[in-house]
Amino acid sequence: MKHVVILGAGYAGLKVVHELQKRVKGDVKLTLVDRNNYHYEATDLHEVAAGTKKPSDISYPIADVVKPSVTTFIQDEVTALDLANQTVKLADHKDLTYDYLVCALGFVSESFGIPGVDEHALPMATLKEAEAIHQHLLAMMDKYQEVQDPSYLNIVIGGAGFTGIELVGALNDARKTLADRAGVQPSDIKINVIEASTHLLPMFSEKLATYGINLVKSFGVNLVTGARITKVDDGQVEFQQGDPEDAVTSTMEAKTIIWTTGVSGSPIIDEAGFSARRGRVIPSEHLTDNDHDNVYLIGDVAAVMPPDGNRPYPTTAQIALGMGKYVANDLASRLTNGQHLTTPFTYKSLGTVASVGNTHAFGEAMGHEVRGYMASATKKMIANESLFRVGGFREVMKKGRFDLYH
Numbered sequence: 001m002k003h004v005v006i007l008g009a010g011y012a013g014l015k016v017v018h019e020l021q022k023r024v025k026g027d028v029k030l031t032l033v034d035r036n037n038y039h040y041e042a043t044d045l046h047e048v049a050a051g052t053k054k055p056s057d058i059s060y061p062i063a064d065v066v067k068p069s070v071t072t073f074i075q076d077e078v079t080a081l082d083l084a085n086q087t088v089k090l091a092d093h094k095d096l097t098y099d100y101l102v103c104a105l106g107f108v109s110e111s112f113g114i115p116g117v118d119e120h121a122l123p124m125a126t127l128k129e130a131e132a133i134h135q136h137l138l139a140m141m142d143k144y145q146e147v148q149d150p151s152y153l154n155i156v157i158g159g160a161g162f163t164g165i166e167l168v169g170a171l172n173d174a175r176k177t178l179a180d181r182a183g184v185q186p187s188d189i190k191i192n193v194i195e196a197s198t199h200l201l202p203m204f205s206e207k208l209a210t211y212g213i214n215l216v217k218s219f220g221v222n223l224v225t226g227a228r229i230t231k232v233d234d235g236q237v238e239f240q241q242g243d244p245e246d247a248v249t250s251t252m253e254a255k256t257i258i259w260t261t262g263v264s265g266s267p268i269i270d271e272a273g274f275s276a277r278r279g280r281v282i283p284s285e286h287l288t289d290n291d292h293d294n295v296y297l298i299g300d301v302a303a304v305m306p307p308d309g310n311r312p313y314p315t316t317a318q319i320a321l322g323m324g325k326y327v328a329n330d331l332a333s334r335l336t337n338g339q340h341l342t343t344p345f346t347y348k349s350l351g352t353v354a355s356v357g358n359t360h361a362f363g364e365a366m367g368h369e370v371r372g373y374m375a376s377a378t379k380k381m382i383a384n385e386s387l388f389r390v391g392g393f394r395e396v397m398k399k400g401r402f403d404l405y406h
């Protein structure tokens with residue numbers, strides 16, 4: 001009996017389970033481990049943070065995907081990997097030994113060692129963290145009613161990358177609800193974004209990036225670029241602009257500071273002794289570790305190099321799903337005939353679309369630039385597609401976004 005252990009029930013890990021369950025026969029056992037008993041769509045975390053979606057709108061039970069006759073699901077925290085002894089350590093269960101291991105533990109918020117970030121800024125890398133941001137925002141609105149201090153209405157987002165821009169859009173949608181709760185006008189809720197770079201949204205053409213930035217600015221958002229955050233305190237962000245030698249230091253007061261400057265792969269990966277950088281491993285062409293061919297690294301813990309490039313593909317749900325499917329096929333091949341697939345993992349992006357609130361979006365899909373309602377509808381269709389690819393028809397019917405044009 002061969003034992004395949006899959007760590008993480010995000011896009012990558014759950015896709016492996018979904019596909020492999022259909023392929024394996026009686027002599028293979030699958031074990032899936034996740035700290036939660038639900039799968040969440042990380043691509044929609046900003047909406048939960050803003051309160052425009054409920055946690056239940058973007059999550060569903062892992063049990064909906066797991067076939068108990070083939071797969072055992074363990075809800076627990078993975079605490080360490082012992083690669084030499086082919087063992088996974090869990091917080092509350094016995095150690096698991098494996099013949100094949102799939103590491104799909106996803107991403108964590110990256111503080112880049114900036115003082116005060118871990119203590120005073122709110123990360124948005126898990127469903128619980130996103131929900132905590134929403135609860136914090138509500139508490140700040142209530143506090144404003146009590147003390148009438150405008151810093152309770154101020155929100156600072158650290159980082160204007162893809163995630164930061166999507167969060168701005170969702171917060172703009174939530175402005176009226178938040179304002180009503182605080183007893184103020186929507187324009188009194190101040191959304192500020194502080195970004196180190198001056199070249200925003202580099203994944204898009206200059207024209208599209210300019211469109212996105214102008215869209216965000218049209219919401220009355222204060223976008224401060226070329227500003228390096230140097231420290232975060234309770235209710236205050238310090239940043240510097242200009243040449244490092246004679247930089248000007250400024251501060252901004254805000255009772256809500258949300259951190260979206262970047263993510264790294266799970267810390268478990270660095271701690272396990274893989275040859276990794278910020279929790280990400282450059283895997284083999286079959287997505288295995290170069291030193292441990294029975295260990296797969298997929299999703300946000302993998303940095304996959306394009307055949308002709310010197311920078312890895314961006315980590316996205318789209319590539320995570322592709323990796324999950326490839327690994328299920330590769331494992332099925334190895335479990336049947338002991339051989340890897342003859343073809344390596346390849347990836348072709350369908351495009352990237354950033355949503356800016358419920359009805360605006362911009363990006364590039366299948367070679368075409370899309371904007372406005374059209375882009376927003378495309379983004380919702382892509383979300384339905386990924387829901388289908390992991391959760392199947394059942395989850396699309398339960399959770400699919402069919403309100404494409406409202």
Ligand SMILES: Cc1cc2nc3c(=O)[nH]c(=O)nc-3n(C[C@H](O)[C@H](O)[C@H](O)COP(=O)(O)OP(=O)(O)OC[C@H]3O[C@@H](n4cnc5c(N)ncnc54)[C@H](O)[C@@H]3O)c2cc1C
Binds near residue numbers: 008077
């Ligand atoms: C706001 C936002 C918007 C995004 N928008 C897009 C988009 O439009 N398109 C796109 O393609 N990508 C987008 N992304 C990126 C995408 O969400 C990630 O690339 C994707 O989630 C990675 O999938 P994964 O399976 O590797 O990890 P995850 O989805 O993070 O899943 C990891 C799983 O591992 C579990 N886990 C982690 N650590 C442990 C542990 N120690 N023990 C037990 N379980 C553990 C977690 O509970 C989770 O279920 C977005 C991300 C964010 C934050």
